[in-house]
Amino acid sequence: GAGVSxxxxxxxxxxxxxxxxxxxxxxxxxxLYWYRxxxxxxxxxxxxxxxxxxPDKSGLPSDRFxxxxxxxxxxxxxxxxxxxxxxxxxxxxxxxxxxxxxxxNNEQFxxxxxxxxxx
Amino acid sequence: xxxxxxxxxxxxxxxxxxxxNCTYTDSSSTYLYWYKQEPGAGLQLLTYIFSNMDMxxxxxxxxxxxxKDKHLSLRIADTQTxxxxxxxxxxxxxxxxxxxxxxxxxxxxP
Numbered sequence: 001g002a003g004v005s006x007x008x009x010x011x012x013x014x015x016x017x018x019x020x021x022x023x024x025x026x027x028x029x030x031x032l033y034w035y036r037x038x039x040x041x042x043x044x045x046x047x048x049x050x051x052x053x054x055p056d057k058s059g060l061p062s063d064r065f066x067x068x069x070x071x072x073x074x075x076x077x078x079x080x081x082x083x084x085x086x087x088x089x090x091x092x093x094x095x096x097x098x099x100x101x102x103x104x105n106n107e108q109f110x111x112x113x114x115x116x117x118x119x
Numbered sequence: 120x121x122x123x124x125x126x127x128x129x130x131x132x133x134x135x136x137x138x139x140n141c142t143y144t145d146s147s148s149t150y151l152y153w154y155k156q157e158p159g160a161g162l163q164l165l166t167y168i169f170s171n172m173d174m175x176x177x178x179x180x181x182x183x184x185x186x187k188d189k190h191l192s193l194r195i196a197d198t199q200t201x202x203x204x205x206x207x208x209x210x211x212x213x214x215x216x217x218x219x220x221x222x223x224x225x226x227x228x229p
Contacts (some may be wrong), residue, residue, distance in 0.1 A: 042221040110162040
């Protein structure tokens with residue numbers, strides 16, 4: 001079946017513009033995560049959606065960042081008034097199972113990412 | 120808070136074994152993962168170990184877990200040029216998202 005998909009694959013924008021990044025998780029997966037990978041760095045957690053629960057936004061670096069997940073499926077990460085330090089690869093992942101439930105090895109399946117460049 | 124550390128770079132010759140190390144601070148880990156990232160590609164789960172295990176072998180891969188020292192390692196036997204990639208360890212504490220190390224770049228020389 002289809003894996004996690006993200007669009008666009010690349011986005012170049014000017015400083016100060018808003019951008020929207022999209023994630024389509026694996027069908028039926030209840031958990032969805034956004035991470036950010038800056039050049040030469042590990043993955044930094046941004047936000048986590050689990051079913052209909054309130055999202056865990058504790059990783060968002062500033063109030064310019066927001067995300068929503070409509071209908072428990074597709075998610076959009078929005079960055080307002082982009083800055084050069086926002087340049088990174090934004091990765092989305094999804095996982096099966098309810099909060100606290102262990103399904104298999106609890107694997108998170110990652111999309112290919114969106115490379116954002118802010119000029 | 121959670122902290123996961125890895126060495127940044129490892130270079131080996133083709134056919135040798137590679138050992139990539141990872142240390143972490145959170146003792147409440149449940150699953151511990153190794154992900155592989157090839158250039159321009161997303162993260163691919165390579166293998167994992169559950170916290171009540173101390174070793175897991177999967178073909179050329181051996182994962183060792185020392186819970187007392189909070190040390191995780193990945194050994195790749197008979198390393199091939201196709202193994203060249205960045206390897207991330209990631210810790211799942213069951214609370215929310217995974218905590219990743221900064222990645223170890225493995226370079227395999229022919």
